[in-house]
Amino acid sequence: xxxxxxxxxxxxxxxxxxxxxxxxxxxxxxxxxxxxxxxxxxxxxxxxxxxxxxxxxxxxxxxxxxxxxxxxxxxxxxxxxxxxxxxxxxxxxxxxxxxxxxxxxxxxxxxxxxxxxxxxxxxxxxxxxxxxxxxxxx
Amino acid sequence: xxxxxxxxxxxxxxxxxxxxxxxxxxxxxxxxxxxxxxxxxxxxxxxxxxxxxxxxxxxxxxxxxxxxxxxxxxxxxxxxxxxxxxxxxxxxxxxxxxxxxxxxxxxxxxxxxxxxxxxxxxxxxxxxxxxxxxxxxxxxxxxx
Numbered sequence: 001x002x003x004x005x006x007x008x009x010x011x012x013x014x015x016x017x018x019x020x021x022x023x024x025x026x027x028x029x030x031x032x033x034x035x036x037x038x039x040x041x042x043x044x045x046x047x048x049x050x051x052x053x054x055x056x057x058x059x060x061x062x063x064x065x066x067x068x069x070x071x072x073x074x075x076x077x078x079x080x081x082x083x084x085x086x087x088x089x090x091x092x093x094x095x096x097x098x099x100x101x102x103x104x105x106x107x108x109x110x111x112x113x114x115x116x117x118x119x120x121x122x123x124x125x126x127x128x129x130x131x132x133x134x135x136x137x138x
Numbered sequence: 139x140x141x142x143x144x145x146x147x148x149x150x151x152x153x154x155x156x157x158x159x160x161x162x163x164x165x166x167x168x169x170x171x172x173x174x175x176x177x178x179x180x181x182x183x184x185x186x187x188x189x190x191x192x193x194x195x196x197x198x199x200x201x202x203x204x205x206x207x208x209x210x211x212x213x214x215x216x217x218x219x220x221x222x223x224x225x226x227x228x229x230x231x232x233x234x235x236x237x238x239x240x241x242x243x244x245x246x247x248x249x250x251x252x253x254x255x256x257x258x259x260x261x262x263x264x265x266x267x268x269x270x271x272x273x274x275x276x277x278x279x280x281x282x
Binding site: 004006008010067068069070071072073074077079090092093094096097098100101102103104105106107108110111115116117118120 | 145147148149150152153154156164165166167168169170172173174180181229230260261263264265266267268269270271272273275276
């Protein structure tokens, strides 16, 4: 039995790729997948192997700027699709992570150049005096 | 290797784990199974009797149903996991006592399992983004 896979392809805000370019590129591949353009990138669905092929191919547009994760619900599932007034309980999280994807994008670029994790000092608790300085307007 | 990610539906962690050649264990895959096989009306809001029983394995009957419901999905994933990555201070990962207790319980279950764990903080700037990527890369390459 062929297992279906639905995936979100999310473009980093720092990438030069647009959702339109992404969707057109996937269409041009001629693979047997459903593609839906969205504000953050695209949603694709098809057989697992084909979807994986498409993802690895489409990543070549911007290796460090295109991200993806699987989605449980099918493309245009009436329980999730906005056209059917579906709910999007996970969208707040996706939106937040999309906003911060440029940090990971730049992080991947810098790691590719050989940069390592810096040793950071632990964050300390705010002292009472420090808290008073913030609160009290003098 | 199978890597449990926390938050279990994080795009950042899912992508990075896959990018560095491992299999992320995510909520999405677990929910997909319920959609495709059992055809539950509105997973994860609606659950089956089997889910309730699974949840009881990780938390007692007196624990709020929200905690047990979440653990019914995440508990078996933690059991399958060979390593875990936990991202702390996520701006979207907060909520009522039920959500918070579940997060604590998940961390406890991971620690109790004794698998390799990497703790990272949600990135607040570019340098922290680089740190997260470098730490995850190093951790995952070390597992091979």
